[in-house]
Amino acid sequence: MADAPLFDRVAIIGLGLIGSSIARAAKAGGLVGTLVAVDRDPAVRARVAELGIADVVAETAAEAAEDADLVIVCTPVGACGAVAAEIGARLKPGAILSDVGSVKGAVVRDMAPHVPPYATFVPAHPIAGTEDSGPDAGFAELFRGRWAILTPLSPADASDVARLGAFWEGMGAMVDTMSVEHHDLVFAIVSHVPHLIAYNIVGTAADLEEVTQQEVIKYSASGFRDFTRIASSDPTMWRDVFLNNREAVLEVLGRFTEDLTALQRAIRWGEGDALFNLFTRTRAIRRSIVEQGQDTAAPDFGRRATAPAKD
Ligand SMILES: NC(=O)C1=CN([C@@H]2O[C@H](COP(=O)(O)OP(=O)(O)OC[C@H]3O[C@@H](n4cnc5c(N)ncnc54)[C@H](O)[C@@H]3O)[C@@H](O)[C@H]2O)C=CC1
């Protein structure tokens, strides 16, 4: 006899890249009995029904959350508070509420006040994605071999944290925990500011009057092309990340700007050693990332979690 699913009823709110990947992975792994999906966009709801990746497509978030043992909010972070306000009173006793937002502090601030005492909120963030969005962009293998960070709010939540961790492991992820504040600083440096730099460099190239758009397209070397991949990520999602991780992003940007100014001086004054030393240090960092198997080339599942540049 097959093992019982980890959760009898799971509701996913927001069926874009991440929500639809969870739906696919959870069903494929036999982790859920009934999977209920809802999205505020009727076209997404219709597409999810067509794709057959949920057992039930609900009309409202409140209706989807009712009776669910696990509810995962997979909307842009700016919408998480309103969703929690809508579903909070409808959560069933013992339910786990979670999310997948790239920012944790603001999501906890906006969601936690709406969680009743008889349910547990366990914030989460899968470190897996692509530049694509929408229900067609998702795939069941997205989380395999990737980290899922949980940021528990209280030691009393330990058993629910373990259950949610088992759910992520069931989708192939490796689970880690950290504090909300530490999460937001770590991901400001390894994800948010790099995305900002990508948006900026592509914008700068587009605005350079002396170089035509055609030349940018024709001569872009693979380094620049990698930036354009990241800079094509969803505008709503990333607007919300920057508005909601303001302090950590500004802190890291301050450091980044100082370091960039030092590089600018080194170039101006012909300080080759300073440039050489930095480039040597950064090459070592890249090599240790590759050695630990944490480079973008995640195990190839037919489709890469982070697509390589197409040369
Ligand atoms: N895209 C990525 O690579 C990653 C994204 N995340 C996080 O996952 C979350 C979702 O991102 P994606 O799936 O990429 O976005 P997406 O744009 O593909 O999907 C978001 C979905 O949420 C729906 N939605 C928006 N507001 C809603 C509301 N109030 N009620 C119900 N549905 C609503 C949209 O219609 C859309 O279908 C974001 O918080 C993001 O920070 C986390 C890890 C990676």
Ligand SMILES: O=C(O)C(=O)Cc1ccc(O)cc1
């Ligand atoms: O596509 C990429 O390179 C990503 O960096 C995906 C990604 C985007 C946001 C996250 O919070 C986690 C992962």
